[in-house]
Amino acid sequence: MFGHLLRRLPVVSAVAALVVLAAAACSSGGSSAAGSSGAGAAPIKIGAICTCSGFSSETAMVSTYKAWVAQTNAAGGINGHQLQLLVEDDAGNPGKSVTAAHTLVGKHVLAIVDMTNDDETWASYVAAAKIPVVGGGTSTTPMFTNPDFYPEGQTEQALFPSIVQSAKTAGATNLGLIYCAEAVQCQEGIQPLKDTGKSLGLPVVYAGEVSATAPNYTAQCVAAKQAGVTALFVADITAVAEKVAGDCAQQGYHPIYVVDGEILANQFLTAPGLKDSLVSPSPNLPYFADAPAVTAMNTALDKYAPGLRTNATDFTEIADEGWVSGLLFGAAAKAGGLGAGGGEPTSAQLVAGLTALKGETLDGFAPPLTFAAGKAHPIGCWFVTEVKAGAFSVPNGTTPTCVTTQ
Known part of the structure; x- marks a missing residue:
C-alpha cells in the first residue's frame, strides 16, 4: 500500500534540480539509447520505461543500469552481442507510459526494465507481445502478481511483515504509524498493517496522518509519545521522515524509527533521531554494505557514472536496484544461452534463462x-x-530475512 507511493509523493527540495536530473537521463524527445551494437552480431535491445521527468x-x-550496460559491453557483451538500452520517459503520466511500451515493442526490445509506477497500464500489452519485464522498482503490484514480471528483490506484499519483523527484532514492543495524507492508498494501508502487527505479536497502537507541506509534526510526535509507541514507522518520503524525527527529538521523544528501504538515504546519518536508532528492510543488499558485490558495483559506477555516488540525493537504495536489475538480466542471459553461438537473441531464450534460475542471489545482492x-x-x-550512532550497518550481512509467522 505504501512502498510504491514513496517515489510518487512530491519532494519540494528536489524541484530546483528537476531539469538537470531529467536531462542527465533522458533526451528532450522522451527517449534515449545507451550502449552500441557489435560489428557483426545482432545487438541485444533492452527497453526501460522510467519516470525520468516530471514532478x-x-x-x-x-x-x-546504464553503468551495468557499459561495463558489460566493455567486457565483450553477452555471448558476443553488445547491449543497447533504449529508455522511454513517461513523465509519470499513465497514457505516456502506455505509449512508451508500444514504442519499445515496436523497436523489438527483448525485455523491459520497470522504472515507473504506471506499469499496470501496459502490463497486459507487453505480456501479449511475449516480452518479459526483468527487474526495476519492486514495489508495484505487477511485480508480485504478474507471471511476466521478474523482480530482483523483495516485493510489496512482504512490506508490512518486513516492517513489523524489523521493528520487533530491534526491540520494539509495539508499533506506531505516520502515514502520508497525499494519497488514499496510504489510509488503506492502516488496517493491513494492524492485522500484520497483530499476527506477528507487535500491536499497532497509534496511526497519524501527515502532509509533506506541513510546517511541523509536533502534534503527531506528542500523540505517539503519549500512546507509548516504541517503534515509529514513517510511511512517507525521505524529507518527511527527517522532519518527523527532528520534531520528535525536540519533544524529548526518541523511538526506534522504521522506514521502507527504498527511501534510505545518506542524509539519515546526520538527521536528529534517525541517526541514533533506525531500522529498515531493503529489497536488495544496500549500497553501503561491506561486501565484494557492492565494492564491484561502486567501482563500476565511479567509472561509468562519475559523480553519482557523491550525490546524496540521487545515490539511494533505488539506485542500487538499477544495478541489481542489470545483474538479473545478465544471470538470465547466461542461463538461457541468450544469442549463443552467433544466433539471434530472443525473448524466449531470456525467459528460459529466468525460469532456470534456482536460488540465484546475484553475487549476494538479492535474496x-x-x-x-x-x-x-x-x-x-x-x-x-x-x-546507529550516525553510521549504516547491515547486521546480517548478505543473509536475508524472510517472512515468518507467529
Missing part, C-alpha cells in the same frame, strides 16, 4: 530468486539495515 522524477536507477514458469513471483525476503 516525481527518479533518474538514478537509469544511471546505474534467493527462483522463478516458476507461468506463476507470479512474490519475493518475501529482504536485508535488514540499521543506522
Whole structure:
C-alpha cells in the first residue's frame, strides 16, 4: 500500500534540480539509447520505461543500469552481442507510459526494465507481445502478481511483515504509524498493517496522518509519545521522515524509527533521531554494505557514472536496484544461452534463462530468486539495515530475512 507511493509523493527540495536530473537521463524527445551494437552480431535491445521527468522524477536507477550496460559491453557483451538500452520517459503520466511500451515493442526490445509506477497500464500489452519485464522498482503490484514480471528483490506484499519483523527484532514492543495524507492508498494501508502487527505479536497502537507541506509534526510526535509507541514507522518520503524525527527529538521523544528501504538515504546519518536508532528492510543488499558485490558495483559506477555516488540525493537504495536489475538480466542471459553461438537473441531464450534460475542471489545482492514458469513471483525476503550512532550497518550481512509467522 505504501512502498510504491514513496517515489510518487512530491519532494519540494528536489524541484530546483528537476531539469538537470531529467536531462542527465533522458533526451528532450522522451527517449534515449545507451550502449552500441557489435560489428557483426545482432545487438541485444533492452527497453526501460522510467519516470525520468516530471514532478516525481527518479533518474538514478537509469544511471546505474546504464553503468551495468557499459561495463558489460566493455567486457565483450553477452555471448558476443553488445547491449543497447533504449529508455522511454513517461513523465509519470499513465497514457505516456502506455505509449512508451508500444514504442519499445515496436523497436523489438527483448525485455523491459520497470522504472515507473504506471506499469499496470501496459502490463497486459507487453505480456501479449511475449516480452518479459526483468527487474526495476519492486514495489508495484505487477511485480508480485504478474507471471511476466521478474523482480530482483523483495516485493510489496512482504512490506508490512518486513516492517513489523524489523521493528520487533530491534526491540520494539509495539508499533506506531505516520502515514502520508497525499494519497488514499496510504489510509488503506492502516488496517493491513494492524492485522500484520497483530499476527506477528507487535500491536499497532497509534496511526497519524501527515502532509509533506506541513510546517511541523509536533502534534503527531506528542500523540505517539503519549500512546507509548516504541517503534515509529514513517510511511512517507525521505524529507518527511527527517522532519518527523527532528520534531520528535525536540519533544524529548526518541523511538526506534522504521522506514521502507527504498527511501534510505545518506542524509539519515546526520538527521536528529534517525541517526541514533533506525531500522529498515531493503529489497536488495544496500549500497553501503561491506561486501565484494557492492565494492564491484561502486567501482563500476565511479567509472561509468562519475559523480553519482557523491550525490546524496540521487545515490539511494533505488539506485542500487538499477544495478541489481542489470545483474538479473545478465544471470538470465547466461542461463538461457541468450544469442549463443552467433544466433539471434530472443525473448524466449531470456525467459528460459529466468525460469532456470534456482536460488540465484546475484553475487549476494538479492535474496534467493527462483522463478516458476507461468506463476507470479512474490519475493518475501529482504536485508535488514540499521543506522546507529550516525553510521549504516547491515547486521546480517548478505543473509536475508524472510517472512515468518507467529
